[in-house]
Amino acid sequence: MTAKVMLCRCEDVTLDEVDEAIALGHTDIESVKRYTGFGTGWCQGKQCVTLCARVLAERTGEAPTLPFTPRPPVHPVPLGALASLGAHGGDDDA
Amino acid sequence: MRSRARVVVIGAGIMGLATAYNLAKRGVTDVLVVDRGYLCGGASGRNGGGVRAQFSTETNIGLMRESIAICRDFAAEMRINVWFRQGGYLFLARTPDKARALEESVALQNRCGLSTRLLEPWEAQRIVPELSIEGVTRASFNPDDGVVFPWPFVWGYAKAARDLGVEVATFTEVVGFETRGNRITAVKLRPTTLGEVNRHEEVRPAGEVFSVACDEVILCAGAWSPQVAAMVNVALPNHPHRHEICSTEPLKPWLGPLVADLTDGLYFSQSMRGEIVGGVSVDPVPEGIDQQSSSAFLAKYARSLVRAVPRMATVKVLRQWAGCYDLTPDSNPLVGRIAEPENLVLACGFMGHGFMMAPVMGRLLAEHVITQQTSELFARWSLDRYRTGRLLHESMIIG
Amino acid sequence: MAPRRIDARELPAGSALARRLAQIEKVARAVTLEHDGTPVEARAGEPVALSLAAAGRLTLARSPKYHRPRGAACLRGDCDGCLVRAGDQPGVMACRLAADSGMKLTSQNAFPTAGFDVFAVTDWFFPKHLDHHRLMVDFGDAVNRTMQVFARRMAGSGTLPELPTGVVPHRTRDVDVLVVGAGRAGLAAVETLAREGLSALLVDEEPAPGGAQRDRVDLAPERPTVSVDAMFDATAAATYANETLVVQHGAITRVTCRARLFATGTRDVIPAFARNDLPGVVTARAFARALTWGVLLGERVVIVGPAATGARVNEVLRALGVKTVYAPDGEVVEAHGATAVRKVTVREKGATAEHRCDVLVCADEPVPAYELAGQAGAGLAWDHDRRCFAPRSDDEGATERDGVYVAGTVRRRMSDEQRSDDGVRVARRIARDLRGSR
Numbered sequence: 069m070t071a072k073v074m075l076c077r078c079e080d081v082t083l084d085e086v087d088e089a090i091a092l093g094h095t096d097i098e099s100v101k102r103y104t105g106f107g108t109g110w111c112q113g114k115q116c117v118t119l120c121a122r123v124l125a126e127r128t129g130e131a132p133t134l135p136f137t138p139r140p141p142v143h144p145v146p147l148g149a150l151a152s153l154g155a156h157g158g159d160d161d162a
Numbered sequence: 163m164r165s166r167a168r169v170v171v172i173g174a175g176i177m178g179l180a181t182a183y184n185l186a187k188r189g190v191t192d193v194l195v196v197d198r199g200y201l202c203g204g205a206s207g208r209n210g211g212g213v214r215a216q217f218s219t220e221t222n223i224g225l226m227r228e229s230i231a232i233c234r235d236f237a238a239e240m241r242i243n244v245w246f247r248q249g250g251y252l253f254l255a256r257t258p259d260k261a262r263a264l265e266e267s268v269a270l271q272n273r274c275g276l277s278t279r280l281l282e283p284w285e286a287q288r289i290v291p292e293l294s295i296e297g298v299t300r301a302s303f304n305p306d307d308g309v310v311f312p313w314p315f316v317w318g319y320a321k322a323a324r325d326l327g328v329e330v331a332t333f334t335e336v337v338g339f340e341t342r343g344n345r346i347t348a349v350k351l352r353p354t355t356l357g358e359v360n361r362h363e364e365v366r367p368a369g370e371v372f373s374v375a376c377d378e379v380i381l382c383a384g385a386w387s388p389q390v391a392a393m394v395n396v397a398l399p400n401h402p403h404r405h406e407i408c409s410t411e412p413l414k415p416w417l418g419p420l421v422a423d424l425t426d427g428l429y430f431s432q433s434m435r436g437e438i439v440g441g442v443s444v445d446p447v448p449e450g451i452d453q454q455s456s457s458a459f460l461a462k463y464a465r466s467l468v469r470a471v472p473r474m475a476t477v478k479v480l481r482q483w484a485g486c487y488d489l490t491p492d493s494n495p496l497v498g499r500i501a502e503p504e505n506l507v508l509a510c511g512f513m514g515h516g517f518m519m520a521p522v523m524g525r526l527l528a529e530h531v532i533t534q535q536t537s538e539l540f541a542r543w544s545l546d547r548y549r550t551g552r553l554l555h556e557s558m559i560i561g
Numbered sequence: 562m563a564p565r566r567i568d569a570r571e572l573p574a575g576s577a578l579a580r581r582l583a584q585i586e587k588v589a590r591a592v593t594l595e596h597d598g599t600p601v602e603a604r605a606g607e608p609v610a611l612s613l614a615a616a617g618r619l620t621l622a623r624s625p626k627y628h629r630p631r632g633a634a635c636l637r638g639d640c641d642g643c644l645v646r647a648g649d650q651p652g653v654m655a656c657r658l659a660a661d662s663g664m665k666l667t668s669q670n671a672f673p674t675a676g677f678d679v680f681a682v683t684d685w686f687f688p689k690h691l692d693h694h695r696l697m698v699d700f701g702d703a704v705n706r707t708m709q710v711f712a713r714r715m716a717g718s719g720t721l722p723e724l725p726t727g728v729v730p731h732r733t734r735d736v737d738v739l740v741v742g743a744g745r746a747g748l749a750a751v752e753t754l755a756r757e758g759l760s761a762l763l764v765d766e767e768p769a770p771g772g773a774q775r776d777r778v779d780l781a782p783e784r785p786t787v788s789v790d791a792m793f794d795a796t797a798a799a800t801y802a803n804e805t806l807v808v809q810h811g812a813i814t815r816v817t818c819r820a821r822l823f824a825t826g827t828r829d830v831i832p833a834f835a836r837n838d839l840p841g842v843v844t845a846r847a848f849a850r851a852l853t854w855g856v857l858l859g860e861r862v863v864i865v866g867p868a869a870t871g872a873r874v875n876e877v878l879r880a881l882g883v884k885t886v887y888a889p890d891g892e893v894v895e896a897h898g899a900t901a902v903r904k905v906t907v908r909e910k911g912a913t914a915e916h917r918c919d920v921l922v923c924a925d926e927p928v929p930a931y932e933l934a935g936q937a938g939a940g941l942a943w944d945h946d947r948r949c950f951a952p953r954s955d956d957e958g959a960t961e962r963d964g965v966y967v968a969g970t971v972r973r974r975m976s977d978e979q980r981s982d983d984g985v986r987v988a989r990r991i992a993r994d995l996r997g998s999r
Contacts, residue, residue: 069839069900070627071835071836071895072627072629072684072689073835077634077642077837077838078640078641079625080624080625083833109641110640110641114640114932115830118928119830122833125948131943131945132943137935138932140798140799141798141799141806142936143638143808145798145806145813146729146811148728149728149731149808149811150813151728152728153731
């Protein structure tokens with residue numbers, strides 16, 4: 069296995085790739101996310117947002133302001149469970 | 163930033179950038195594109211990437227054929243992959259009126275030279291064997307339609323435009339206009355921050371407002387267009403309409419076409435990464451610009467999708483998000499010069515298919531600005547139709 | 562040496578971990594799973610990722626682009642490391658799946674196996690990174706299109722289930738306060754809320770209360786009693802303006818409430834260094850969690866980083882007679898190995914040294930699990946001290962969104978006692994606010 073520094077392991081995004089994105093002018097975290105795809109996989113950023121924000125801060129010399137918008141769900145949810153919410157007749161115990 | 167530009171384009175979504183690129187390609191390079199957020203932050207970065215010619219008006223069919231051709235050549239011309247995959251669009255109808263609308267559009271599409279086929283439900287299932295056709299009465303399929311990965315279009319146009327001398331200024335918001343007589347003389351701008359853009363915080367007391375003088379303004383701000391136009395006292399009839407999308411875990415490829423159900427507004431396709439990406443129409447939605455996600459959407463989408471593909475039930479949703487459609491009362495865009503101010507050109511109201519139309523609209527808008535001539539198309543799509551009452555129609559709207 | 566199971570007798574009698582393991586051994590029931598066609602002995606109820614690790618099966622999948630080997634790294638559902646197909650269901654996190662007899666698990670995205678994957682050549686072909694934006698754009702249209710067809714075939718991890726399964730019915734709950742996280746802060750909060758006469762629902766993704774304490778190798782087993790309404794093995798998976806979706810055993814409970822308290826604690830993150838994604842590179846909390854289940858993830862262990870979990874793990878390993886290198890002030894420069902970590906380069910106090918190992922434990926300071934609070938509308942800000950994002954809150958845990966509160970270590974570093982105190986403090990504030998809004 070090559071010596072890549074993996075910033076986002078779910079989507080195989082390397083430090084080198086984030087550096088290239090920054091060099092191309094993507095200097096805010098939302099833009100870096102979109103250009104590299106980091107944070108869009110299984111963990112939805114739980115592992116990688118911190119690492120990428122630290123790299124961005126180092127490269128730009130500015131403290132990060134916000135993470136990218138945390139999108140629901142925080143943990144994968146099966147469609148079959150969600151489908152019940154769209155129907156009537158849920159088991160109501162409230 | 164430059165203090166004057168021949169053309170200021172408002173909105174660095176695909177519409178604005180495609181227009182700027184086409185202007186520059188035709189020699190008009192003194193162009194400034196401004197956007198209050200980051201690239202791909204608006205609808206251009208939030209849509210499902212569908213590109214189709216299956217529409218119900220000759221105009222849209224013709225334009226989309228050209229857009230599809232541009233998509234096919236985009237990677238080679240702009241040197242960035244857009245992952246255009248022509249897996250076709252499979253439309254489904256479950257009610258008699260939707261079936262009739264489908265039959266009429268297919269007849270028109272065939273007259274226009276498209277190879278769209280009207281299908282019996284079992285034929286639709288031959289194209290997507292995983293599909294449940296319970297309740298489906300009619301279907302149509304066009305193999306030339308497809309899906310793209312939307313973001314590289316934005317980066318591709320932005321880079322190509324910049325290489326030709328266009329300035330693209332993100333995190334720069336329009337706060338007003340300077341006018342003289344019947345003309346805009348300058349655009350007033352203000353720098354924004356990620357905090358403002360993402361948290362929808364109230365606009366803070368002006369940062370450094372500054373002006374950029376210009377000869378021409380093109381309004382490509384999508385769902386934000388009415389509020390920008392209002393700054394120069396132009397009342398536009400379009401309004402934002404939240405549309406939500408979600409994406410599942412990545413699966414090995416199994417789904418060829420984009421499937422769209424005209425009856426409940428469900429659509430879904432498989433991205434190049436393997437995720438099933440799709441949406442469904444939800445009513446009612448909050449008024450105004452709202453990009454929040456809702457559970458009501460996930461619930462309806464999941465229910466529709468599991469009905470359409472029962473084998474998806476244990477597949478998991480990884481992420482949901484929302485963007486704004488830019489709706490007009492007659493489902494057709496607002497394009498071209500207006501009476502007052504005379505140097506404001508509209509390019510908005512694209513109903514949720516602005517992304518797929520932008521490649522061709524960019525060319526038409528650039529030509530319109532350069533030649534100062536109004537085509538028959540622009541006359542039909544002009545704001546003026548709301549004054550004269552010559553309204554239009556389009557039945558093939560999804561979501 | 563490969564990972565192995567340990568038993569209570571290997572540890573000093575009466576030590577905290579020995580007592581924990583003795584308790585597990587007392588009730589342990591042996592079951593047999595199947596992984597890629599091979600039978601694997603396991604204990605019923607333990608995380609499947611640990612059953613597989615104990616059987617020496619560390620490499621479970623391949624990564625999406627470069628087909629690099631993947632193995633369990635966080636053991637808390639926060640990464641992609643242990644994804645398997647379980648029965649007919651793709652993309653199941655094996656760390657969140659309780660072992661049961663007859664389970665059939667299959668590797669995903671591996672050709673032919675997770676251990677040896679021919680597409681790992683991609684990793685060597687693109688030693689820095691694969692620029693998918695510009696891949697094959699310079700070789701003409703035909704080459705570009707062929708590449709796209711190939712790329713599509715390679716995409717995805719699991720395959721679509723073979724069989725349709727039905728819609729899983731949901732339940733609904735309406736309470737005054739939803740509390741997410743049954744650690745010290747969350748537990749203290751629900752007790753206080755109950756005393757204040759409010760109805761609270763406590764949810765936690767673990768099978769029992771305790772939060773971070775459950776993974777403490779230095780604490781004897783304890784089962785905090787929960788007198789209020791609680792759901793365990795239940796993940797607060799998404800929260801919206803009007804409701805929160807809690808997923809328990811594949812079914813959703815839709816919770817509406819007047820206030821939401823997120824006592825979601827922290828998570829460990831593996832820092833950035835070369836080959837930080839190798840199987841065998843794990844977080845300190847993951848390593849500790851494995852120990853509490855009686856699984857030792859390696860026999861030569863390097864522990865790097867200042868977090869307390871690292872020191873605690875080191876102490877237990879010494880007691881077990883396991884060779885460790887402990888570098889609390891060090892930082893990892895590079896991990897080495899082909900399909901699992903074999904060696905690590907560590908820089909500490911200006912000196913760089915290489916250590917052979919079969920596990921690298923990353924003991925960086927944990928970061929706040931802010932996502933749910935963020936989705937609920939809490940403001941987020943950069944914490945300069947911890948170099949990570951954290952929710953913004955006032956002294957009493959109120960965020961800038963009405964009805965959204967945070968308590969415990971998701972806010973800032975706290976001692977064990979401070980966490981309980983914080984839970985009480987924030988719960989009192991919630992009670993005050995809710996009385997005011999009646």
